[in-house]
Amino acid sequence: MTDTVPSSLQPGADIRPVIDHEGVKLLAERLYGISVLELVELNGYDDKNYKITEDPNVKNPLITTHNPDGYVLKILNSMDSQDVSIVEAQNEIMNFLNARSVTCPRPVRNVYGHLHSVETLGGKKHAVRLLEYIPGEILKNVPLTEPLLYQLGEFVANLDNKLQNFNHSGLVSREHIWMLTKVPELEKFKFVIKDSDKLDLAEEVIEEFKYAVVPRLEELERGVIHGDVNEMNILVATKPGGSQSDYRISGIIDFGDIQYSYYVFELAIAMTYVILLTGNPASGGLVLAGYTVNRRLPDDEYRLLKTLISSRLVQSLVLGAYTSAQDPNNAYVTSTEKANGWEVLRKIRKTIPTDQDPTDWKTIANDYLTRS
Structure with a gap:
């Protein structure tokens, strides 16, 4: 059996370790x-x-x-x-x-x-x-209070601020299918989506990424990012002297997706998984509030967030469906679909602008900061 595998995931590739x-x-x-x-x-x-x-x-x-x-x-x-x-x-x-x-x-x-x-x-x-091993509960398993989501934004911004001083030659040319820059390559995997409405929605997002994000990449601030800030990778702990339900962000795990990429991608990924976890697009505004207190987000990068968040959802849904087809016993890969990822994506894409637009994250962030 050959041990040669492609440098970027290809349809049909089996890359998981085999061991008991x-x-x-x-x-x-x-x-x-x-x-x-x-x-x-x-x-x-x-x-x-x-x-x-x-x-x-x-x-x-x-x-x-x-x-x-x-x-x-x-x-x-x-x-x-x-x-x-x-x-x-x-x-x-x-x-x-x-x-x-x-x-x-x-x-x-x-x-x-x-x-x-x-x-x-x-x-x-x-x-x-x-x-x-780092002890602690994961974010997925605790009540998602507004202060906790705000603190997550603070944590991500603080992480990126520190990583501005980290460089490694091994990351400069890294290619990985889970990088947001790889969204156009989802064309190779979209065949796994059998529902025509879902497929139309996925194709719409992929095309939007191509014309709205790709031409702007050279203008975005770059550096090393964690690349997968999600509810499974963020650790929380109870505050000293606090109640069992009074949690704080305590740490981060799983550095398998680190990459030299764009800081706005890091924010978009963190917001995506919070929105997916709550089922409410507005919750992303709380993460944005904490992030922008610790790190500046230029207006032109903010305007990309809706496309980037939609793209991460499509990426997770398409690659999750593909990997599940390859490995039906791996329940982890379908977590986005099980969390009503398609419905969350529709909420983000089909929102009609109103005074209570749940994707007006900047207004939601400002309102929270005013109340706090």
């Missing part, structure tokens, strides 16, 4: 000297992630500082594993942010002193690494 729980335990022991006591598979789109609790009775001289909350063994898909410079960039960005008081996973060195290794699994090469 016993194989994961053997990897953890061979590469990190960890004797696994408990093993739980976590959500993953095209990677495999496993929460590991080590056996405390097994003394391991290879790890001098043990993480009491356990570890996550990450096995990267075969496409992204082709370029180890991307893996190195992911490790470096986590260390960079940890050093700047942003809570995120920390990579662990293996028995060879490296932060990753490339292993052959099922005939394909996959990058393998171990991260310290």
Whole structure:
């Protein structure tokens, strides 16, 4: 079997790692000297992630500082594993942010002193690494209060401000189908959408991206972004002394989509998943309010938000449907569709401008800041 895979996802490509729980335990022991006591598979789109609790009775001289909350063994898909410079960039960005008081996973060195290794699994090469597990609840599982969504915007702006000082050569030429710049390539995957009304809506958004966004790309501010700020990747915790329902943003995980791209894309992606989670386009205005307090958003970039948010929804719906067709057992990939993504998209696209336009995010943001 060949281990050659395309640099950008193509229809029919199978890139997920093939491994069972016993194989994961053997990897953890061979590469990190960890004797696994408990093993739980976590959500993953095209990677495999496993929460590991080590056996405390097994003394391991290879790890001098043990993480009491356990570890996550990450096995990267075969496409992204082709370029180890991307893996190195992911490790470096986590260390960079940890050093700047942003809570995120920390990579662990293996028995060879490296932060990753490339292993052959099922005939394909996959990058393998171990991260310290970060405790906390994910945003998806807590009440979405206005202050929490506002704080999410603040957090994203603060993250991007810090990342202005981060660079890595491995990200300059990175190509990934989940980048918003790849929306035009959804043409290759739209065949999976069988409903004609949904297909018309998807095609409308793809065409709008081509003529409204693509010609403007050179004018937008660029830098390294996280690239996937969603409800599964944002950690929350209760405030000290607060009630169990009084949450704050506490950290961020999953740096698999880091890229050299556009800061307005980062904001649009964060707003998209909040809107999807609430089912209400107006909730994006609360994220915008927090973001613009910490980071300036030029008017010409603000005017792209509706197209960018629509595009991210279409991207998630089309690629989710495609990946589900390839891997029917992966429930994670259809989360956008299950969250009524098509209906949310229609709400954004078909809104008639009124005094209460739910996509007038700037007015919604200003109203919230006035009330606060």
